[in-house]
Amino acid sequence: MMAVRRLRLTLVRSLAKKTSRQRSCAFGLGLKRRGHSVLVDATPENLGMIRKIESLLAVEDQSHATQ
Numbered sequence: 001m002m003a004v005r006r007l008r009l010t011l012v013r014s015l016a017k018k019t020s021r022q023r024s025c026a027f028g029l030g031l032k033r034r035g036h037s038v039l040v041d042a043t044p045e046n047l048g049m050i051r052k053i054e055s056l057l058a059v060e061d062q063s064h065a066t067q
Helices: 020-028 044-052
Strands: 002-004 006-011 037-041 057-061 064-066
Touching: 006 044, 020 044
Parallel strands: none
Antiparallel strands: 006 037, 006 057
């Protein structure tokens, strides 16, 4: 049994007037609009994108064990 660290990301601020790099990070994480939530694995790639736009996000830990 391996524990997979999952994060629930919610876009709480608009992407309007944000840089293309910030918009690309949000879309890369699967976020489409303000209020939209997604579950992502806590991989180094995803954590880097989260760090770039952390002021726009609400992040909750949703870890659970998988088989």
